[in-house]
Amino acid sequence: ITMNVDMKLEPKTTSITDEYDVDWNQKLGTGISGPVRVATKRSTGDKYAIKVVVDRPKAQQEIQMHWMCSGHPHVVNLYEVYRNELQFPGESESQSRLLLVLELMDGGELFFRISKQHGFTERHAAATTMQIALAVQHLHSLNIAHRDLKPENLLYKDSSDESPIKLCDFGFAKLDNGDLMTPQFTPYYVSPQVLEAQRRHRRERSSVSVSSPYTYDKSCDMWSLGVIIYILLCGYPPFYSEHPSSRRAIDRSMRRKIMNGTYNFPEREWERVSEPAKDIVRKLLCVDPHERMSIEDLVQHPWLNEEVPDTLLQSPVFMSNKANMQDTIALHSSHVRNMRIPDRPSKLKPVESAVNPILVKRQQIMRQGEEGRKMHSPSPPPPPPPYIKAVRDVIACCLIPKISLNTEEKKTALIDAVARAVKEWSENEELMSALKEQSWNGTSFNDEVNTYELGCALKALLKGLALLEHQPR
Numbered sequence: 001i002t003m004n005v006d007m008k009l010e011p012k013t014t015s016i017t018d019e020y021d022v023d024w025n026q027k028l029g030t031g032i033s034g035p036v037r038v039a040t041k042r043s044t045g046d047k048y049a050i051k052v053v054v055d056r057p058k059a060q061q062e063i064q065m066h067w068m069c070s071g072h073p074h075v076v077n078l079y080e081v082y083r084n085e086l087q088f089p090g091e092s093e094s095q096s097r098l099l100l101v102l103e104l105m106d107g108g109e110l111f112f113r114i115s116k117q118h119g120f121t122e123r124h125a126a127a128t129t130m131q132i133a134l135a136v137q138h139l140h141s142l143n144i145a146h147r148d149l150k151p152e153n154l155l156y157k158d159s160s161d162e163s164p165i166k167l168c169d170f171g172f173a174k175l176d177n178g179d180l181m182t183p184q185f186t187p188y189y190v191s192p193q194v195l196e197a198q199r200r201h202r203r204e205r206s207s208v209s210v211s212s213p214y215t216y217d218k219s220c221d222m223w224s225l226g227v228i229i230y231i232l233l234c235g236y237p238p239f240y241s242e243h244p245s246s247r248r249a250i251d252r253s254m255r256r257k258i259m260n261g262t263y264n265f266p267e268r269e270w271e272r273v274s275e276p277a278k279d280i281v282r283k284l285l286c287v288d289p290h291e292r293m294s295i296e297d298l299v300q301h302p303w304l305n306e307e308v309p310d311t312l313l314q315s316p317v318f319m320s321n322k323a324n325m326q327d328t329i330a331l332h333s334s335h336v337r338n339m340r341i342p343d344r345p346s347k348l349k350p351v352e353s354a355v356n357p358i359l360v361k362r363q364q365i366m367r368q369g370e371e372g373r374k375m376h377s378p379s380p381p382p383p384p385p386p387y388i389k390a391v392r393d394v395i396a397c398c399l400i401p402k403i404s405l406n407t408e409e410k411k412t413a414l415i416d417a418v419a420r421a422v423k424e425w426s427e428n429e430e431l432m433s434a435l436k437e438q439s440w441n442g443t444s445f446n447d448e449v450n451t452y453e454l455g456c457a458l459k460a461l462l463k464g465l466a467l468l469e470h471q472p473r
């Protein structure tokens, strides 16, 4: 393991094409930030993966976190970074972008790979879990929480049987100094605490102080691990909805199940799974974060250190049903997103620009006083910032029926509004996650959009923002 902890990675400002042949057309995978591409280093002929992100503070943070964790056998290596002005087709001007030169992971994503392995046994599941656990242990030992532990971010190096699996995508990773988040500052909490806290918060909105502390990002990583291990062992998720329409999102009945820790080990797939494997799942899917297993306990658990039975598992059977697997992945992704504590609190708006009727009134009175009590008609409140306006337009497209438009026109109007919102506010994690949840691919939606769900998610986002703006500073 090499340690980059004390070093800051300075992006090179020369053109990446001086040293690499980038294949702009071959896409290894696509995430919120766009496709990941293949490049060949001219001096050696070695191949790398190139992730291109717009040069923003969030991307710089991603690079710093990834750089600190890089060098571990189960973390995708980050070799170097370029800062280049790039203009992609369809863009009117070039933009400063950061290009991450990553270790090429050619063996596919975790669940996809397992869906093809018909001889997948509990012993394989334990070996896979150990590799993921070692990556998480490395991060947590550096006080970094990944906050986006999901199967799409666990990649195999190559297609050989011995291929290691490694963790990628540090887009949500952050230094976790164990800050206790209090409800007045966070619309989302660690799940299932997240759900309980939201409920309490709604009840207690009028009285601001809520004394009990909430938990840390690292325990969310452990919860995510629990869900991943459960799925590895049986092929379907531990918490699911009774309503088929919301199989990809967390609805009421599912919230209740998560909060109460209500899941089970259905006989058919689980009767042959060993007790130590179930013990790990129980200790990770433990509702109380203080009781939840830590990463140190996980890597020392007998299931990962002693002989594991070579029992065939049913998981590949479930995973090879593409629709099932996509639902499972989307659901886990939604779960991980809900657990994340947004980093908004530090970005409170200055009082002058807050759209708060009491403040506006106070400003008017002050202004009138300054102007020698000249009587003016009250000035209108300041217009909302462009990013708020853009999100409101998306909400309107989703929730206000426009009878005059046909289905195709409604879809176009929604796509235009979303594109504007993304342009104004792509650094907002909640906005981008809500869109990705609806299969937004950067320019359009891959699947049918659940406009009600999207509209409600964005309404909640703006509501959360208003709550923050109204906090006393």
Ligand SMILES: Nc1ncnc2c1ncn2[C@@H]1O[C@H](COP(=O)(O)OP(=O)(O)OP(=O)(O)O)[C@@H](O)[C@H]1O
Pocket: 028, 029, 030, 031, 032, 033, 034, 035, 036, 049, 051, 076, 102, 103, 104, 105, 106, 109, 152, 153, 155, 168, 169, 170, 171, 436
């Ligand atoms: N080093 C790599 N080698 C091969 N494929 C990769 C590599 N890194 C990423 N990918 C592929 O690209 C996809 C997107 O990458 P990544 O998750 O880093 O991007 P993102 O835009 O941050 O995505 P997300 O939407 O998950 O936040 C991955 O799910 C994976 O399929």
